[in-house]
Amino acid sequence: MTxxxxxxxxxxxxxxxxQLVRTVAVAARLSLVDQTKLVTAASELARxxxxxxxxxxxxxxxxxxxxxxxxxxxFRDKGPxxxxxxxxLTDGYTSGSGMGLGLGGAKRLVDQFDxxxxxxxxTTITVVKWAR
Amino acid sequence: xxxxxxxxxxxxxxxEEESLLGRWREIVAESLRGRMTGxxxxxxxxxxxxxxxxALATGGxxxxxxxxxxxxxxxxxxxxxxxxxxxxxxxxTAVGVYALKRAIRDTVGAEAGFAALSDVIDxxxxxxxxxxxxxxxxxxxxxxxxxxxxxxxxxxxxHGVVALPLxxxxxxxxxxVVMEKLLQTLVDTxxxxxxxxxxxxxxxxxxxxxxxxxxxVAARLMGADCIISGIRPQIAQxxxxxxxxxxxxxxxxxxxDALMLAISRSGVDFGxxxxxxxx
Numbered sequence: 117m118t119x120x121x122x123x124x125x126x127x128x129x130x131x132x133x134x135q136l137v138r139t140v141a142v143a144a145r146l147s148l149v150d151q152t153k154l155v156t157a158a159s160e161l162a163r164x165x166x167x168x169x170x171x172x173x174x175x176x177x178x179x180x181x182x183x184x185x186x187x188x189x190x191f192r193d194k195g196p197x198x199x200x201x202x203x204x205l206t207d208g209y210t211s212g213s214g215m216g217l218g219l220g221g222a223k224r225l226v227d228q229f230d231x232x233x234x235x236x237x238x239t240t241i242t243v244v245k246w247a248r
Numbered sequence: 249x250x251x252x253x254x255x256x257x258x259x260x261x262x263x264e265e266e267s268l269l270g271r272w273r274e275i276v277a278e279s280l281r282g283r284m285t286g287x288x289x290x291x292x293x294x295x296x297x298x299x300x301x302x303a304l305a306t307g308g309x310x311x312x313x314x315x316x317x318x319x320x321x322x323x324x325x326x327x328x329x330x331x332x333x334x335x336x337x338x339x340x341t342a343v344g345v346y347a348l349k350r351a352i353r354d355t356v357g358a359e360a361g362f363a364a365l366s367d368v369i370d371x372x373x374x375x376x377x378x379x380x381x382x383x384x385x386x387x388x389x390x391x392x393x394x395x396x397x398x399x400x401x402x403x404x405x406x407h408g409v410v411a412l413p414l415x416x417x418x419x420x421x422x423x424x425v426v427m428e429k430l431l432q433t434l435v436d437t438x439x440x441x442x443x444x445x446x447x448x449x450x451x452x453x454x455x456x457x458x459x460x461x462x463x464x465v466a467a468r469l470m471g472a473d474c475i476i477s478g479i480r481p482q483i484a485q486x487x488x489x490x491x492x493x494x495x496x497x498x499x500x501x502x503x504x505d506a507l508m509l510a511i512s513r514s515g516v517d518f519g520x521x522x523x524x525x526x527x
Binding site for chain 1: 417419420421450451452453454455457458481482483485486489490491492
């Protein structure tokens with residue numbers, strides 16, 4: 117499976133990421149609940165990429181573990197990075213005007229969640245949702 | 249002298265103006281296949297040719313931004329905009345300009361000066377294309393705005409109960425329209441209950457939730473009570489995982505349940521009301 121890229125440069129791109137993730141999730145036979153969870157997580161992370169990272173890209177790919185299919189989405193930006201990841205993951209903490217639930221919420225919505233952040237290189241967030 | 253590169257092609261075009269125009273109109277009409285009246289087309293092309301030849305004669309050179317071309321540019325802007333709004337394809341629009349080359353070759357001939365004139369026409373064609381694209385973008389932006397309005401109807405369900413069925417995505421721009429429409433309808437109808445139905449919203453993320461909550465708080469300030477309906481199982485699970493709390497806002501699975509709740513809250517005994525209406 118080749119990864120599909122979607123640039124994130126504006127609000128409309130957040131919608132495109134959502135649609136792309138949904139298409140791949142359907143193809144990977146994720147249940148309706150899992151599809152919705154992954155799409156919502158992708159929506160949160162894509163918006164973070166846009167607002168905090170100043171834009172970037174999302175790469176969506178179907179993956180397979182031993183027996184289960186899944187979907188991996190990688191968000192990359194070249195923004196200022198996240199100074200304190202633990203704090204950013206805390207519910208209710210926001211550096212913008214949102215609810216402060218996006219990052220922590222996205223983590224709870226997926227099966228694997230990985231953040232690499234560096235002020236010099238920006239932030240890369242990788243999430244995976246497995247079919248059950 | 250800039251005019252020299254055109255040789256005497258301009259004079260020859262003037263001399264053959266009628267037959268040149270006839271040939272041009274013929275080629276353009278063929279590509280438009282009767283979607284414009286002959287008279288309309290004739291006037292457009294006649295004005296354009298006249299303006300172009302005048303510009304060339306007064307030493308317009310090859311720079312389309314030069315002063316002598318002002319009228320040509322104005323005419324092209326009008327032509328391209330009209331074509332874009334009438335739904336002609338970019339090809340059909342550009343062909344109108346490029347066909348002039350063929351017309352000149354067929355009637356006046358491709359002798360000295362034709363190459364330079366051809367360059368000018370190429371530039372005119374590109375300009376047409378640019379204007380056409382801009383006009384189309386305007387059309388699309390307008391449609392998006394209209395859609396924004398269209399997609400947010402507020403309907404009256406019962407005396408004192410209005411519903412707002414949301415469909416698609418709720419971004420900041422739409423959320424603003426939705427809130428304004430709901431608040432205005434509450435005032436206009438004097439309703440005390442509003443039901444926001446999110447059956448058609450594909451994903452409820454924190455931004456959507458935040459917009460919903462703000463709308464509900466605003467409606468409450470105006471004395472109206474809000475109910476959220478249409479929460480499907482997968483959305484409910486997602487909202488829980490995200491950690492969004494709707495607090496004391498009533499939520500229902502279906503619009504029907506929400507309507508029942510709103511009606512009973514407004515003090516109507518549902519059984520009696522149904523019986524009275526013979527249901």
